[in-house]
Amino acid sequence: GKFADECGHLDRLWRSLRELEIVPPMPRRVLQLVMREVMRRNGLENASLYLQVTRGVAPRDFKFPARVRPSLVMVVRPASFDLAARKALAKKAVTVPDIRWKRRDIKSTALLAQVLAKEAAAKKGADEAIMIGEDGFVTEGSSTNAWIVDKSGALVTRPAREGVILKGVTLNAIKAVCAREKIKLVERPFTVKDLYAAREVFTTAAVSLVTPIVAVDGKKIGDGKPGRLTLKILESYMHYAAMPEKQERWAYP
DSSP states (O other): OOOTTHHHHHHHHHHHHHHTTOOOSSOHHHHHHHHHHHHHHHTOSSEEEEEEEESOOOOSOSSOOSSOOOEEEEEEEEOOOOHHHHHTOOEEEEEEEOOOOSOTTSOOSOOHHHHHHHHHHHHTTOSEEEEEOTTSBEEEESSSEEEEEOTTSOEEEOOOOTTTSOOOHHHHHHHHHHHHHTOOEEEOOOBHHHHHHOSEEEEEETTTEEEEEEEETTEEOTTSSOOHHHHHHHHHHHHHHTOHHHHHHHHOO
């Protein structure tokens, strides 16, 4: 019944619209009212809300059409956020080359590379694909941000810079949670070798939240079970998500 990270998701939507030169479909405050009305009409308390904006309806052409109104699609689906069930998750991942375009920081519907990566993982019996850049460093998951707890016990994730990875809204929230919980976080690139040698690996995203990864490319991570720090961060994030009135002060000051 509450919107988690609403400010972060709308900030990123507005930024992506600006980068793609798409006019917002309505003022931000009006959109927030529409979001709540869609939730109300669906009668759901625990759900994910997905929205998509396109430039508008026009004959097919590569250049921007003139004088079109942007289109908005909004979908609500039931979702479970049961903490005990999420703590019991133990997912597997595989590595794949990152073949995406250079503006990975824009949240867009151009997801063909991610779709191919996710399918490659599924064909190998894995749940997620972790993408590797041409420089040999991990970029992110096909639909997630990637994190490790390295051999020294430090929590590590790649910094979200323009063109490298998408700035995850959940990633940003967890950074704020770590700061409040006094969990040391190092933002730096890490390699496939670092991934294999990590004590813990997990991924983060808006609906999957914090997901433990217990094997990568068939190699067991740590003791093959969800790690202690991963579970602590999951619990802390769930506590954070339940308090939207504090999120803007914590994660979006």
